[in-house]
Amino acid sequence: MEVFVEGFTFKRSFTHPYLAERVGPVWVLRDAERKRGDYRSEEWVALAASPEEVDRIARKRTRGRYAICAICPAGESPDGIRNGYKALGYRLRRTEPFMIHALKRIPRPSSPASIHRVGSVELAERLASASGSRPLRAEFLEMGAPLQQWVAIIDEEIVGWVRSIKANDSGWCDNMYVKPAFRRQGIGRALLCGMLGGDRAAGAIASVLLASHTGAKLYENSGYQKLGTLFLFSPVKAKAP
Structure with a gap:
């Protein structure tokens, strides 16, 4: 909790x-x-x-x-x-x-999108334009920052995003989204698994999230288990x- x-x-x-x-x-x-x-x-x-x-x-x-x-x-x-x-x-x-993921076994799914951590001002601005949100602050572009943002890209278009927030000794998964036209192609799962790998590399022992009931299946397929x-x-x- x-x-x-x-x-x-x-x-x-x-x-x-x-x-x-x-x-x-x-x-x-x-x-x-x-x-x-x-x-x-x-x-x-x-x-x-x-x-x-x-x-x-x-x-x-x-x-x-x-x-x-x-x-x-x-x-x-x-x-x-x-x-x-x-x-x-x-x-x-x-x-x-x-839900929780113990980060011990992270799937490596195939996807038509390439997965990237947002580590530059240019990519942060592109994400802000795609998502209609404020650009990621410069302090969150560094490796090891308390917020790590990930994006999925197809043909130079950002088609999905997710972020992990450092919380205690774990990552809090938040703001998961894939554009409707690109769903059911494994992009969401690839995004999650890229984020999970980043969490583990940063020393987190788990990833925790709240899911919608429709989204819970995606998380289960990525290795999350229901806590309650x-x-x-x-x-x-x-x-x-």
Whole structure:
């Protein structure tokens, strides 16, 4: 769970520091103090804590808007989590498989794309244009930087990307995407395996991620195993009288 906490707060800190704090048996992830502007929604992350305890802590300590991320380990029944939060007035927004790769055996799939780590300003600018995002900061272009970005290229076109964020002693896999016209060609798997090789070379002991249910199959085919499921709940707003 610490890898998720560290990786998630790292990526949300690009625009304003987003911090993790342990509050009893749960973590709260939220903005550092702001001098102006609204606070973003908080995430209260719980593993092996009862819905009643998490609800009590979150309602008492929140600054305003928040969601609860309750993790159910693989092999355990999720009924207590589902029913417990529902009884407390929460709405289940979605579930996401929580997965890990031990980096011991990394596949070497064939792909029509070449896989590259983004290590130059030129490639970072091309990625920004392709993805519609801000260019990668110069500090993240170096080998060993806490964020490593990878791209898939076909005929000089960037057709996919993924990044790994150094979190604790592992990598947090994030922002995996392949353009629709290039899917089902093994490009996503090749991207992942390139990233995993980079993680292992950098000394990571594992790669951890949250997947969509449709994307989970891709990760399984790349060697990831399911650790559990994250349940994302939000409090139901009271209806106006």
